[in-house]
Amino acid sequence: SDVDLVKQILIEVANNHPQILKNKPPRVLFTNFGDSALEFKLLFDISNSYTHTIIKSDLRFAIDKKFREHNISIPFPQRDVHIIK
Numbered sequence: 070s071d072v073d074l075v076k077q078i079l080i081e082v083a084n085n086h087p088q089i090l091k092n093k094p095p096r097v098l099f100t101n102f103g104d105s106a107l108e109f110k111l112l113f114d115i116s117n118s119y120t121h122t123i124i125k126s127d128l129r130f131a132i133d134k135k136f137r138e139h140n141i142s143i144p145f146p147q148r149d150v151h152i153i154k
Contacts, residue, residue, distance in 0.1 A: 071141075072099060075141060076097045076099075078132065078136065078139065078141070079109065080095050080097060082128055082131040082132050083113045086124060088115055088117070089113045089114065090115060090116060095111060095112060097109055097110070097112070105145060105147065
């Protein structure tokens with residue numbers, strides 16, 4: 070996937086969430102090359118820590134929607150199964 074597009078989408082989604090604070094912009098870190106993935110971390114600030122679970126869920130739904138719109142796939146580990154009779 071286009072890592073710049075992924076970063077742009079993650080920041081856009083965070084900026085559009087009403088409970089994410091606007092005085093400190095969200096940040097995206099490209100944290101690792103995984104076995105079957107490029108790993109990113111979205112950092113953002115909120116005013117009420119009790120709502121973080123709901124906000125993270127909201128963001129995941131929005132990210133999934135945007136990724137689908139831009140044909141960005143989320144890879145999954147692929148395994149070969151050998152059946153011996």
